[in-house]
Amino acid sequence: AQTVTQSQPEMSVQEAETVTLSCTYDTSESNYYLFWYKQPPSRQMILVIRQEAYKQQNATENRFSVNFQKAAKSFSLKISDSQLGDTAMYFCAFMKPNSGNTPLVFGKGTRLSVIA
């Protein structure tokens, strides 16, 4: 079974600074997908960024980028120019591809606070 570990329960960052959230996972699969989801106080789950394991290039979405290290099974999220609206729980998630209908396996989350 796959497991996802987020070792930082809480983090804080000053507005406009950069922060990196850590995620490691365990799998015997060679192909899979990785995700970062954001859950603000509204509790809506929002997809931040995705990475396919077969792609060597790290995914980027505006101020969000990942450092995907397949051999180390590491998938960290970097948030640049942090904004107050980035305050949220962040979940790392793993999905094994199987015709696109396999569930997500989540880490326990990191609570990020952006301080003005």
Next chain:
Amino acid sequence: DTAVSQTPKYLVTQMGNDKSIKCEQNLGHDTMYWYKQDSKKFLKIMFSYNNKELIINETVPNRFSPKSPDKAHLNLHINSLELGDSAVYFCASSPSSVLSYEQYFGPGTRLTVT
């Protein structure tokens, strides 16, 4: 306009009652899921359905019974509610394609059992 909707958003009930949560998606997706988020914010899969058929049933008490009348709807019925059932329940949907696999989540239903 909402992609994945859930009703109700909040549900407060007493132990022993039976309640249902409804989920609808208008994305044309084939697969739908129920996830449970506990008080420590941990999210875990409960069920998944593909084209109205149950695909995954994690170790969930049989007091929980999902029902999918059509591929756009997945409801969750809970019998004999217990205090430990208090949680946020998320519905999600995704297309059945390895080319398009993103899961879209509903707004969640906060269930409080007193």
